[in-house]
Amino acid sequence: MPALNAMIPGIYKHSRCRNNVYPRCDVRRYPVPDESVFWSQPYPDYQPPVYESDVLAGKDWADLDVDDPNFKVRWNQLDGKVSRVSFIGEYEVRDGYPMNLFGRTGLRGRGLLGRWGPNHAADPVVTKWKRDAAGEPVVNETTGRRILQMCAIERHDCGEWAIPGGMVDPGETVSTTLKREFLEEAMASADGVATDQVEQFFTGGREIYKGYVDDPRNTDNAWMETVAVNFHDGDGSVVGRFDLAAGDDAAKVRWMDVDGGVKLYASHASIVRRVADWHDAHW
Numbered sequence: 001m002p003a004l005n006a007m008i009p010g011i012y013k014h015s016r017c018r019n020n021v022y023p024r025c026d027v028r029r030y031p032v033p034d035e036s037v038f039w040s041q042p043y044p045d046y047q048p049p050v051y052e053s054d055v056l057a058g059k060d061w062a063d064l065d066v067d068d069p070n071f072k073v074r075w076n077q078l079d080g081k082v083s084r085v086s087f088i089g090e091y092e093v094r095d096g097y098p099m100n101l102f103g104r105t106g107l108r109g110r111g112l113l114g115r116w117g118p119n120h121a122a123d124p125v126v127t128k129w130k131r132d133a134a135g136e137p138v139v140n141e142t143t144g145r146r147i148l149q150m151c152a153i154e155r156h157d158c159g160e161w162a163i164p165g166g167m168v169d170p171g172e173t174v175s176t177t178l179k180r181e182f183l184e185e186a187m188a189s190a191d192g193v194a195t196d197q198v199e200q201f202f203t204g205g206r207e208i209y210k211g212y213v214d215d216p217r218n219t220d221n222a223w224m225e226t227v228a229v230n231f232h233d234g235d236g237s238v239v240g241r242f243d244l245a246a247g248d249d250a251a252k253v254r255w256m257d258v259d260g261g262v263k264l265y266a267s268h269a270s271i272v273r274r275v276a277d278w279h280d281a282h283w
Helices: 174-186 192-201 268-278
Strands: 050-052 108-111 117-129 148-155 206-212 222-233 250-257
Touching: 108 222, 117 174, 117 268, 148 174, 148 268, 174 192, 174 222, 174 250, 206 268, 222 268
Parallel strands: 050 108, 117 222
Antiparallel strands: 117 148, 148 250, 206 222
16 A cells, blocks of 8 residues: 555545445446546546535535535635645636546545535544553564554444544534544443543644545545544553443444554555554554
């Protein structure tokens, strides 16, 4: 999997949002070969279908149609409480539609995404050291490095394991989203005492990644971006000692061993590898 620091427009070619059927529907994307991904490359036959899920209709978290006279928008800037600013840079707007900075996806419209242009998420990568029955860190026999565990959820929509992240609400700080999403998706049964003890844990954290996500929901006019922050429970005394419980947005939740064979949703495996490298953990 490409390193996340290689996700640069004009260099990185997204793949999970090309040449497949769009999630949760039967709409097939228009084929986009590698040599035709970037907008700078001519593709005169490019005729992608337009798709927007019915789930967007009437939702307060979703934009109106671009051609709706009530949709007044300020691209590439803070638009009221909604940030239209991309972490990557300024994006082009063609005929009123924002264009994916990373190129063609084979689909126009918003698909399942609520916002035109960048849709901002926050991903809390919560980790601890794997320990044996005596409480000692477990070391991989081959690499000689300690084994890191991350809190992972199984997504309802696709069945893939993922970081328990979510969308940043309008006007909400990223730090608030990170804590909220973890508590909602991974510690649904936590009582008030548990929540209070976890509060302090989420005041720290190290930013691991901020940018584009090669997400299967991306389209030519709407795409995912995220801020991923690592919260590490070094001695397992905070979140590590509470039972994980899946919330409404997760089918299952567990502590997952981190290594090079981990299979995760979208670009999440690359994010987790960065965390492992930072902690000099086994990969």
